[in-house]
Amino acid sequence: MLTRFARVILLTLWLAASAQAATFTIEDIEVEGLERIAPGTVFTNLPVQVGDVFDDARSAEVVRALFRTGFFSDVSLRRRDNVLVVVVEERPAINEINISGNRDIKDDELMEALRQVGMSRGRVFNRTVLERMENELRQQYFARGKYNVRIDVEVEELPRNRVDVNIDIAEGQVAKIRRINLVGNEAFEDKEILRRFDSGIPRWYAFFSRRDHYSRQKLSGDLEKLRSKYLDSGYVNFSIDSTQVTLTPDRKDIYITVNVDEGEQYTLSDVRLGGSLIVDEEELMELVDIAPGDVFSRARITEAAERITQRLGEEGYAFANVNPIPEMDDDNREVSLTLFVDPGQRVYVRRINFTGNARTKDEVFRREMRQMEGGWYNASHVDRSRVRLQRLSYVESVNIETRRVPGQEDQVDLDITVKERLSGSFTVGVGYAQTEGVLFNLGLSQDNFFGTGNRLSLNFSNSTVHTIYSVSYVNPYYTMDGISRGFSLFYRETDASRADITRYATNRFGGTVSYGIPLTEFDTFRITPGYEHVEVLTSASSPVEVTDYLDRQGNNFDLYSIEASFTHDTRDRTVFATEGNLQRVGLKVTIPGSDLEFYKADYRMQWIRRLSESLSFGLSGEIGYAETYGDDEVPFFEHYFAGGTRSVRGYRDFSLGPRDSTNNDPFGGTFRTVGSAELLFPPPFLDDAGNMRMSLFFDAGQVYRSYEDFDAGEIRTSVGVGMTWLSPVGALTFSLAQALNEGPDDETQVFQFSIGAAF
Numbered sequence: 001m002l003t004r005f006a007r008v009i010l011l012t013l014w015l016a017a018s019a020q021a022a023t024f025t026i027e028d029i030e031v032e033g034l035e036r037i038a039p040g041t042v043f044t045n046l047p048v049q050v051g052d053v054f055d056d057a058r059s060a061e062v063v064r065a066l067f068r069t070g071f072f073s074d075v076s077l078r079r080r081d082n083v084l085v086v087v088v089e090e091r092p093a094i095n096e097i098n099i100s101g102n103r104d105i106k107d108d109e110l111m112e113a114l115r116q117v118g119m120s121r122g123r124v125f126n127r128t129v130l131e132r133m134e135n136e137l138r139q140q141y142f143a144r145g146k147y148n149v150r151i152d153v154e155v156e157e158l159p160r161n162r163v164d165v166n167i168d169i170a171e172g173q174v175a176k177i178r179r180i181n182l183v184g185n186e187a188f189e190d191k192e193i194l195r196r197f198d199s200g201i202p203r204w205y206a207f208f209s210r211r212d213h214y215s216r217q218k219l220s221g222d223l224e225k226l227r228s229k230y231l232d233s234g235y236v237n238f239s240i241d242s243t244q245v246t247l248t249p250d251r252k253d254i255y256i257t258v259n260v261d262e263g264e265q266y267t268l269s270d271v272r273l274g275g276s277l278i279v280d281e282e283e284l285m286e287l288v289d290i291a292p293g294d295v296f297s298r299a300r301i302t303e304a305a306e307r308i309t310q311r312l313g314e315e316g317y318a319f320a321n322v323n324p325i326p327e328m329d330d331d332n333r334e335v336s337l338t339l340f341v342d343p344g345q346r347v348y349v350r351r352i353n354f355t356g357n358a359r360t361k362d363e364v365f366r367r368e369m370r371q372m373e374g375g376w377y378n379a380s381h382v383d384r385s386r387v388r389l390q391r392l393s394y395v396e397s398v399n400i401e402t403r404r405v406p407g408q409e410d411q412v413d414l415d416i417t418v419k420e421r422l423s424g425s426f427t428v429g430v431g432y433a434q435t436e437g438v439l440f441n442l443g444l445s446q447d448n449f450f451g452t453g454n455r456l457s458l459n460f461s462n463s464t465v466h467t468i469y470s471v472s473y474v475n476p477y478y479t480m481d482g483i484s485r486g487f488s489l490f491y492r493e494t495d496a497s498r499a500d501i502t503r504y505a506t507n508r509f510g511g512t513v514s515y516g517i518p519l520t521e522f523d524t525f526r527i528t529p530g531y532e533h534v535e536v537l538t539s540a541s542s543p544v545e546v547t548d549y550l551d552r553q554g555n556n557f558d559l560y561s562i563e564a565s566f567t568h569d570t571r572d573r574t575v576f577a578t579e580g581n582l583q584r585v586g587l588k589v590t591i592p593g594s595d596l597e598f599y600k601a602d603y604r605m606q607w608i609r610r611l612s613e614s615l616s617f618g619l620s621g622e623i624g625y626a627e628t629y630g631d632d633e634v635p636f637f638e639h640y641f642a643g644g645t646r647s648v649r650g651y652r653d654f655s656l657g658p659r660d661s662t663n664n665d666p667f668g669g670t671f672r673t674v675g676s677a678e679l680l681f682p683p684p685f686l687d688d689a690g691n692m693r694m695s696l697f698f699d700a701g702q703v704y705r706s707y708e709d710f711d712a713g714e715i716r717t718s719v720g721v722g723m724t725w726l727s728p729v730g731a732l733t734f735s736l737a738q739a740l741n742e743g744p745d746d747e748t749q750v751f752q753f754s755i756g757a758a759f
Contacts, residue, residue: 023055024079024082025051026083027050027083029085030080031085032088035090036161037071041071046062047061062086066088070091070124070126072088072091075089092158092163093125094122094123094165097165099169110137114136119165127155142216144215146174148173148175151167174210178253179255181255193229197222198211223240223243223258226258231296231297233295235264236328236335238263242258243256244259264333267295267335268292268293268334269292269334271337274339275343276342278312278315279312287308288307289303296335305322305324306322308320308341313380317343319347320341322339324338325337345409346377346410347409347410347412349374349412350374350405352366352416354366356417356418357418360420360453361453364448365418367477369388377402386398393574395418395421444458445458453476453477454473454475454476456472457470465494465498468491470489471488471490472487483516483518484516487511487514489510491509493505493507500654501641501665502542503542503546503663504537505537508535511531514526522569525564526566527564528562529563531560534557534559535557536556538555543662543665545661549632549633553595556595559594560590561594562589563587564587567583568583569581570582578608579610579616582605585603587601588602596635597628598627598628598638600625600638605619605621606618614681615681619676620678621675621676623672625672626640634670639703640672642672642703643666645752648716650699651746654666658705668703669704669705669709670707671706672701672703673710674701674702675699676697678722679696680693681695693723694723695721695722695723702716716742718738718739719737721737722734732754733753734751737752
């Protein structure tokens with residue numbers, strides 16, 4: 001029996017012999033087992049080459065290097081004489097990734113999430129990535145509040161070492177917020193804070209609200225709102241200590257707890273300017289609406305800095321920066337504030353580039369620009385250019401980016417991206433209007449005719465009240481200075497009795513030529529000469545006021561007129577304006593040679609102010625006055641009327657004011673005054689409704705036989721709620737109104753609607 005020493009000697013000799021046998025000089029390298037991967041990929045990653053001495057240490061190095069590529073599931077080495085044979089087993093390639101069952105998250109978003117964890121079509125399939133992939137998909141749904149999502153993954157093997165990855169998703173329901181608890185707040189009540197949140201319990205009237213749907217991003221935004229409220233109220237040391245989101249065992253309900261530390265309230269002890277001011281210090285200080293003694297407010301400080309930046313932008317400093325620098329006095333709970341002004345380099349605009357205008361010619365947009373190429377940059381001119389572009393009916397949105405010219409410190413380019421909306425329509429429709437009954441409409445309109453910005457309209461409409469044929473064409477830039485010119489021709493048949501007003505009918509045809517002359521950026525003068533022929537038809541039931549007038553004047557009239565108007569318009573938009581005001585004064589006069597001599601003077605105003613991001617308050621009013629300068633009275637077919645969705649809601653269309661003596665039908669008058677106060681807001685039951693707006697309104701108005709008959713006590717009033725919807729068939733206006741002081745002859749109507757409301 002060998003001694004232990006002898007056994008050790010024999011083992012040492014055997015290992016030495018084996019090591020010598022495994023060591024050899026590589027004369028060639030062969031690769032076996034490749035199907036899709038090129039041999040060059042293997043040779044590129046091999047740490048050895050022909051001529052190297054190969055031993056066991058190099059063997060482990062080769063295997064590790066090939067595994068690191070991720071292409072192979074198995075690697076082994078063999079020796080045939082002095083040839084190194086590398087035997088590999090490739091991982092399968094992903095042929096397709098099929099996702100089903102997803103509704104809340106689109107395929108593209110899920111595919112992007114998979115790419116981030118290394119799973120995409122054409123890449124090598126690695127089963128170890130599956131778990132990571134499933135976790136990533138769950139995180140995508142967890143971020144949207146769907147905590148009971150179920151994800152099933154099936155790997156289907158295909159020929160040529162390929163696989164399909166089939167992902168079936170059962171999204172489940174969004175976990176709903178049942179309560180948000182605030183801990184540590186003393187300055188503000190829970191209700192005052194939570195009503196600013198996008199997360200929470202839906203309001204009782206918000207039937208389709210998603211406010212109680214939990215989202216991590218939405219909660220983060222709410223916490224920022226909470227922080228802003230305290231910082232805007234002087235609590236400069238406010239902090240959110242912790243936020244706990246608790247999920248019930250069934251993963252359907254969520255309870256949120258927010259712990260806050262309010263700190264103390266601070267006031268301003270001093271406000272001053274520093275840095276390079278460029279503009280006179282007194283002028284800049286007038287833009288700062290905060291003063292010593294005021295409660296510290298981050299929002300007011302930010303607004304002051306933005307106003308200063310805007311003012312410097314008007315001097316050409318496009319990249320001016322105003323940094324608020326506070327100095328804290330914790331003992332007295334005061335803040336000394338310095339607004340440090342860094343104007344940067346003054347720049348001028350080298351080029352203005354438009355993108356997104358696939359249908360509209362470049363020059364159509366350029367003529368709206370108030371910032372010129374080659375001029376000093378002016379922030380107010382850029383902003384006004386944006387508004388003018390937004391006001392074009394064929395533009396949906398405008399984005400202006402100020403970009404530095406590479407290598408030039410004093411030059412910028414304006415990159416303007418416009419999103420066009422459909423500017424033309426061909427309509428064939430049948431509908432119903434409350435006043436006019438069944439409607440038939442055939443129309444062709446184009447607000448951007450062949451991309452020129454010109455407007456063309458051809459229309460035919462028929463109802464129980466009206467039959468209308470019309471054609472119009474307007475060139476808003478007839479001259480380079482912005483003078484517009486338009487033409488219109490029309491033929492209109494009207495049966496007034498079908499609208500429940502005085503019993504007569506008219507046939508009218510004529511035409512106009514209109515010129516609009518811009519006086520300033522916001523002011524326009526318009527003059528419109530025109531001709532109209534009017535034929536009046538009566539029946540046995542026509543009132544004596546109508547028949548007596550026609551006995552004196554006849555029933556066919558040729559009217560030559562000139563209409564002039566002055567408009568001041570600072571509204572941010574022409575449809576659904578949220579800020580600005582409109583003032584319009586108009587006068588229409590029949591000139592000598594006309595069969596009738598009269599004039600009509602009108603005044604219209606609209607004033608609107610934004611109260612918050614989604615809330616605006618508006619006042620509007622109209623006054624109309626007609627008078628004759630001949631021997632007879634104003635023709636009855638030129639009378640004013642009131643009542644209905646366009647004047648005093650809650651009263652039947654045209655029903656207010658004087659009535660005829662024969663049938664007691666509305667007869668209208670020569671003096672009208674109407675007005676409205678409205679609180680404007682988006683529909684509370686829809687999260688995104690850019691084409692809808694609601695209002696709480698108070699309407700007032702009346703029509704009088706003449707100005708001398710005006711009596712403020714006769715003005716009719718109403719209150720209610722209204723909604724306007726810019727539908728594919730036109731603007732639809734609905735209202736629910738309660739008349740407040742109707743008279744014995746007034747006709748009230750709680751629910752009203754109309755098509756094609758004016759703005």
